[in-house]
Each structure stands twice: as C-alpha cells, then as structure tokens.
Amino acid sequence: MDIFQQVIDPFMNVELLFLVATGTLAGIIVGAIPGLSVTMALALILPLTYSWDLLSALAVMLGVYYGGVFGGSRASILVNIPGAPSSVATSFDGYPLSQLGEARLALTLTTIYSFIGGIIGVIVLAAATPLVSSIAIDFGQQDYFLLTMIGLLLISSLSKGSMVKGIFSACIGVILGLVGIDSLGAGPRFTFDTTILLNGIDFIVVILGLFGMSEVLYQIYILKDEKKKAVLTKIAAPSLRFILKFFPLSLRVSIMGVLIGALPGAGGEIASLLGYDHAKKTFKNPNRPFGEGAHAGVVAPEASNNAAIGGALIPVLTLGIPGDAVTAIFIGALFIHGLQPGPQLMQENGELFWFMVGSSFLSNIFLIIFGLLFVSIFVKIIDVPKQLLYPIIAVITVIGAYAINNSLGDVVWMIGFGIAGLAMRMNGVPVAPLILGMILGPLMETSFRRQYLITQGGGDFFLSFINSPISLVLTVFFIIMLVSQTQALKFIKNLST
Amino acid sequence: MKIKTIDFSYVFMLAVGIFILIQTLLISQENLLAPASGTFIPFIISILIIISSLFGGFKSMIENQNAAKDDKAPKEKNSTGGKGQMTNVLIFISGICIYIGALPLLTFIPATVLFLIGTIYYLGKISFTVNLIVSATTTIVAFVLFAEIFNIPLP
Numbered sequence: 001m002d003i004f005q006q007v008i009d010p011f012m013n014v015e016l017l018f019l020v021a022t023g024t025l026a027g028i029i030v031g032a033i034p035g036l037s038v039t040m041a042l043a044l045i046l047p048l049t050y051s052w053d054l055l056s057a058l059a060v061m062l063g064v065y066y067g068g069v070f071g072g073s074r075a076s077i078l079v080n081i082p083g084a085p086s087s088v089a090t091s092f093d094g095y096p097l098s099q100l101g102e103a104r105l106a107l108t109l110t111t112i113y114s115f116i117g118g119i120i121g122v123i124v125l126a127a128a129t130p131l132v133s134s135i136a137i138d139f140g141q142q143d144y145f146l147l148t149m150i151g152l153l154l155i156s157s158l159s160k161g162s163m164v165k166g167i168f169s170a171c172i173g174v175i176l177g178l179v180g181i182d183s184l185g186a187g188p189r190f191t192f193d194t195t196i197l198l199n200g201i202d203f204i205v206v207i208l209g210l211f212g213m214s215e216v217l218y219q220i221y222i223l224k225d226e227k228k229k230a231v232l233t234k235i236a237a238p239s240l241r242f243i244l245k246f247f248p249l250s251l252r253v254s255i256m257g258v259l260i261g262a263l264p265g266a267g268g269e270i271a272s273l274l275g276y277d278h279a280k281k282t283f284k285n286p287n288r289p290f291g292e293g294a295h296a297g298v299v300a301p302e303a304s305n306n307a308a309i310g311g312a313l314i315p316v317l318t319l320g321i322p323g324d325a326v327t328a329i330f331i332g333a334l335f336i337h338g339l340q341p342g343p344q345l346m347q348e349n350g351e352l353f354w355f356m357v358g359s360s361f362l363s364n365i366f367l368i369i370f371g372l373l374f375v376s377i378f379v380k381i382i383d384v385p386k387q388l389l390y391p392i393i394a395v396i397t398v399i400g401a402y403a404i405n406n407s408l409g410d411v412v413w414m415i416g417f418g419i420a421g422l423a424m425r426m427n428g429v430p431v432a433p434l435i436l437g438m439i440l441g442p443l444m445e446t447s448f449r450r451q452y453l454i455t456q457g458g459g460d461f462f463l464s465f466i467n468s469p470i471s472l473v474l475t476v477f478f479i480i481m482l483v484s485q486t487q488a489l490k491f492i493k494n495l496s497t
Numbered sequence: 498m499k500i501k502t503i504d505f506s507y508v509f510m511l512a513v514g515i516f517i518l519i520q521t522l523l524i525s526q527e528n529l530l531a532p533a534s535g536t537f538i539p540f541i542i543s544i545l546i547i548i549s550s551l552f553g554g555f556k557s558m559i560e561n562q563n564a565a566k567d568d569k570a571p572k573e574k575n576s577t578g579g580k581g582q583m584t585n586v587l588i589f590i591s592g593i594c595i596y597i598g599a600l601p602l603l604t605f606i607p608a609t610v611l612f613l614i615g616t617i618y619y620l621g622k623i624s625f626t627v628n629l630i631v632s633a634t635t636t637i638v639a640f641v642l643f644a645e646i647f648n649i650p651l652p
Binding site for chain 1: 506507509510513517520524532533534535536537538539542545546549550552553556582583585586589590593594596597600601609612613616617620621622623627631635636639643649650651652
C-alpha cells in the first residue's frame, strides 16, 4: 500500500503534475530541435534545480528525459536530421515516409509506440530491477567487448550501397572516438601534438556536423533538382487494428531496449539501432522494404529507445552506474541533493525510487497527450519553404554547437564535420556507421585491452569468451551475427550447392 | 586502363588508411602489436581500411570497365547536384564562416539577422518582406529561447 501511495504521489500533487508536464513538453521541444540533445537540456536544467527540493527536480528532469528522447524522432521524420542520437534509426524509414506523404502517420505511430515502449520500460524498471541489475553487474570486460562488436556488425545493415564504404565510415568513427588521452595508457593519441585534442572530440559536435550542417549543405546542393514533394494525408488516427499490428514487435523491441538500456555504456542509441535491425529481420510482410518507408521501421526504434530509459535508470538507482550521459547527469542531481546512488539508496530511500517510477508513468502519459496534440504543428515544418528552413536550421546548429562549451571553436569543428559529411554523402559514404563507430569504438577498445590485461593474454584470454554463461551466449550470438551480416552465409550456401 | 575507370573515393580511403597507419606508428612508447597497447586497435583499423579500400577499388574498377565495354553508364553516381548547386553550397559555407567571424564583433542579434537575410535572399524564391519578417522573428525567438530561458550566454 505504501508503495502504491508513493507511485501515485506525483499524480495527486498539482505542483508535481505541472512540473512533469512542463518538463515533458520542454523535452519534446528541445528534442525536436536538431542539434539540441536531451543531455544538453538536462545539463542546462541541473544548475536551475540546485535550490529546488529533490522531488521537484527529479520530476522535471524525468519529464525532460522522456520528452527529449521522444522529441528527437520529430526532426528525424520531418527533416531527416535526428534530434537526438537515439533517433538516428528512426530517420531510416521516417524520412522516406515523410517524403511519401505519410509524415502524419509516422508521427502518430511513433507517439503511440514511444508511449508503449516507455510504459513497458517503466514496468520493467519497477518489477525486474533486482533481476536485470544482477545480470548487468555480472558482465565482464569480455562481455562488453562482444556486445560492442555485435553493435559494430550492424554496419552492414546501416550501409546502403557499398559495404566497403560503410566499413570505412565506421573505422573513421572508431578512430575519432579514440582521439585524445588514452584512458588506460595515459598517452596522447592522434592529437598532432596539440592540446585542443587532448580531451577528445565532442560527440555532440560530430552529431551536429554530420546530421545537422551536412544535411543543410546537401539539401542546398540538391535544392533545384526535381524532388518528390511531401503530400500530407489526413491520417491523424489510424485504426486500432492497424496500430495493434505492430504490438508484438513493439513488445519484443521494448524488452530488448530495456535490457540494452540497463547495460552501462549502451543506451538509447544502441537500443534503437538494434530494435530497427530486429524489425528488419523479423517483421514479416512490411508495407514497403525497410529503408523506403516501412511503418515497422519507425515503430521499432522508437519503442526501443523509450523503453531503454527505464532500463538505463536501473543500474543508476541500484548500482550507481550510469547507462549513458543522461543518467550520469541524474547521478549528479542525486549527489547535489545529498544522496549516494547505489544499493544503499534503494534501502534507505526506497520511496524515492517509487516516486521516480510514478513520475515516469506520468511523463509517458503527458508524452502521448502532447505528441498527439502537436502532430499538426510538427507536420507544418514540412510546408515551410526550404529556402527559409535551411538557413534557420544552420543558425540552430551553430547555437547548439556553441552551447556545448560556450566556444566558437566547437562551432568551427561542427562546420568542419558538416563539410566532411557533405563530401561523404556526395561520394556514397554513409554517415550513420561513423556515429556508431564513435559510440562503440572506445568502449570496444577499452574492454578488449582490460580483458587482455586481466587474463594476461594467451589461452586464458580466449577461454574467457566461453567460460561463463553470459559470455558463451554473447559469443554464440556474435558468431551468428557475423555469419548472417556478412557474405559468409552466402559463401557457405554456394559451397553447399 | 583508362583513368576514368578509377573511383577516386577509394583512392581517398586508401590515403586515409595509410595516414592513420603512419599516425599510429608515430604514437610513442607503445609496442605496436601488443594487444593491450594503445596502438593495437588503431593499427588493426588502419589495416582494415587499407585492405577494404583496395578491395573496393579493384571491384569498382572491374565493374566500371565492364560497364564501359557494354556502353553503360558508370554504376556509382551518387551526387545529383551540378556546378551551379556546388556554387550555392560554397557560397552558403562562406556565409556561415562570415557569420561565425561576425558573431563576436556584431553580437548575436545583428549577426544572425544579417546572416539569415543574406542567405535566404541568395537561395531565392522568398519575397524580401517575408525574408525580413522571418529573419527578425527567428532571431528574436532564438535569443529569448536560448539566452533567456535556457541561459546559454550567446556571443
């Protein structure tokens, strides 16, 4: 009974209701603006909450978190610029849907399944916290290495056209992720003897450049070409039967998302990419091929990345380990308010956990209300003449890059990545694998080296990949992925016939 | 072998791979091939880029030669813009560079209004009145949102 009261506490308090609603709306708006990440929004909000009581601060921050992750899909669908890293996969089919005149349907579907994914994430957060955290805590370095390698194998799914160019893009991403001080060896790498690269290259700058500025430049490059104009159909409320068609898929990818979200270092970005890949492989009879406007192609990543939020909060609250940058800010917020995240938090401040569960439920309810109410407003972005839209987006990306460190240096870097992204697009080199490589590369390298040092190399190193149930499952999964994602399967089939 | 059968993007990829390999070799105090060293993964990555670019280059060359024999157009052609569009892009990039340079001198509002008016005017098809209204409104909204609400100290 106590737990139930704590869960519904945010529903009964007008001030908390208002704060969650405001946070969710602000998150949707910030997430929808290309280049403004939910991480940045939370980082900016954190100083404002110093003087607030903890519950109010958490209510706003959870609202921004859910709203921001969801809001990222708006720009992905409408202008092919992911509003957040976790929305990259949504653009693969979201933007083609928009071009085919089904933007409204895509926005409605993503709203409904973001809500469903978010709710599933919260349910798992509430019900399975001890189980998932015990799995995550047992992960060894070899398991992280395998997990990141599985993620990198997704390159073949992301590479439209030349696989070689996809590999090149991912490799460049890995190298960019390794720029700066070596976290294990403490020496500088790829810094060209300058100090400005010692801290590495900011991921948000690269995202802004490759997905913001380069998109603007590429659109200007093809501006006068004949292009299919988006024709909006009035599909505001798809039938219940149509919506339910994706429910089994959303359940699978949501569970996948919540588990991935619970793994430290693997957040919504990886969850959405894996969710998309899962849909591509398992969803039978899509309305169109994936990548050309498949409805399941927007449902899966959105359900998965919103479910990942619930998962990401599990290790934060039970172990004190952040799943991604956003949850790291959450840990900062708890520290500011005198709390020590970890197992003791659950024992001493259990009510706080149940309050967060309640606030998360509430945020998802506001998410679906605002998401469905504002469909028309977001759709109108398409009707804005491109000659007006692209200079405005350029200004927003400039502000976004500047806001990271209040430095024009970051803006210059962002423009550099924008020009590089334009060159990549013009030569058929996909940019998404570069981002994937940059996210996964450092984690892959660190876990590989740590495991090698722990086992002191040799046979023990290789045995470590099969000597625990988790490692064995991941190794088998990795081999299956390797065979299925590359041409090895085709080669084996050819040999057998 | 005709020079036009070479896809220069693979040549560029090969050059990048070699550049990364050289940079990896320049990382001091590391045993290049020791798996626990900070150079091992970059070394593997550079080799992977070199091998895949050579593979891709040769494959593309053979495909292009076969296409040339059959009087077909080259298979890979991704860009859809022409010379005029590239000029637009270069002018737009120049505009952004001037805008970045002007930000500390003119401050955010005048620099942004001028940048928006200039680029929207150059890209065309928008009346000057609409251009002025949109540029001014966007700048003010952006300033209020970022500087006043989000507390980002704009230049």
